[in-house]
Amino acid sequence: MSNAIEVLSAGLSVARTRINVLASNIANAETTRTAEGGPYKRKDILQMAVGETGGFGEALDGAGLAKPLVAAVIEDQGAPRLVHQPGHPDADPSGMVAYPNINVVTTMTDLMSASRLYQANVTAIETARRMSSDAMNISMRT
Numbered sequence: 001m002s003n004a005i006e007v008l009s010a011g012l013s014v015a016r017t018r019i020n021v022l023a024s025n026i027a028n029a030e031t032t033r034t035a036e037g038g039p040y041k042r043k044d045i046l047q048m049a050v051g052e053t054g055g056f057g058e059a060l061d062g063a064g065l066a067k068p069l070v071a072a073v074i075e076d077q078g079a080p081r082l083v084h085q086p087g088h089p090d091a092d093p094s095g096m097v098a099y100p101n102i103n104v105v106t107t108m109t110d111l112m113s114a115s116r117l118y119q120a121n122v123t124a125i126e127t128a129r130r131m132s133s134d135a136m137n138i139s140m141r142t
Helices: 002-027 104-141
Strands: 043-052 065-075 081-084 096-099
Touching: 002 043, 002 065, 002 104
Parallel strands: none
Antiparallel strands: 043 065, 081 096
């Protein structure tokens, strides 16, 4: 059971990182100037799964468990969104301002999904711990 809780805990960590990255994207959706120069670049996580062996995975008849991990936080290399705003301090000579390539509605939807994933992992951990505790109580009675 400890393998399952370990995998679920890793899922919590990945979901938390994803939530933080998405929140940063929303907060910077209108940032036209950064220390590096140019508009903020949308970030995303590169997620991977590492197989877990033994324990609970074997009990699942070979289905196995895979621990999610954040391999990297990557920046979007796409072109910025250009908006014609001649009076803006960051406008180029033709009056175009480069904004981050962030769709706030899509990002909010992704944020809600990541939040629900986090909540699902918390519920699954609580259930696994309760099952483990109940199993220990049953074994103590026999």
